Amino acid sequence: MVDKRYKRNEAFRYDFGKPLGCEYRHITNVHDIETKSAPFQGEINNISPNGLQLNCSKEDAGNLKNGEQVEVTFTLSTELFVMVGEVVWEKKDVYGSLYGIKFLTLGMEKVIVDELKKYAKDQLKK
Numbered sequence: 001m002v003d004k005r006y007k008r009n010e011a012f013r014y015d016f017g018k019p020l021g022c023e024y025r026h027i028t029n030v031h032d033i034e035t036k037s038a039p040f041q042g043e044i045n046n047i048s049p050n051g052l053q054l055n056c057s058k059e060d061a062g063n064l065k066n067g068e069q070v071e072v073t074f075t076l077s078t079e080l081f082v083m084v085g086e087v088v089w090e091k092k093d094v095y096g097s098l099y100g101i102k103f104l105t106l107g108m109e110k111v112i113v114d115e116l117k118k119y120a121k122d123q124l125k126k
Helices: 109-125
Strands: 014-030 033-036 040-048 051-057 069-076 079-093 096-103
Touching: 014 051, 014 109, 040 069, 040 079, 040 109, 051 079, 069 096, 069 109, 079 109
Parallel strands: none
Antiparallel strands: 014 033, 014 040, 014 069, 040 051, 051 096, 069 079, 079 096
């Protein structure tokens, strides 16, 4: 079992009972030229308006490091999100890696909260 202690001190955080599938890419900047890696598969354990916890299998861990930028793509309810964030912590175990991602994409807080409300309501109907 993976330790899911929260390191973010926020008033609102949604913990997915069953992790939400996502895709992520490394972002590198060399001489002001942005390059993105091929996509890797991951899962989101929890999300807040300011960040998320990314769970990656050992095979797909993609070797993210603290301070690196990453683009995470996921769907909540019906809204597709493409969020850029920074790795702020990592924890490796025998199953893979957990990463704390702080969003760098600005102005999405209200949209995330609104979509999480829709998502939670949809989950209750199942």
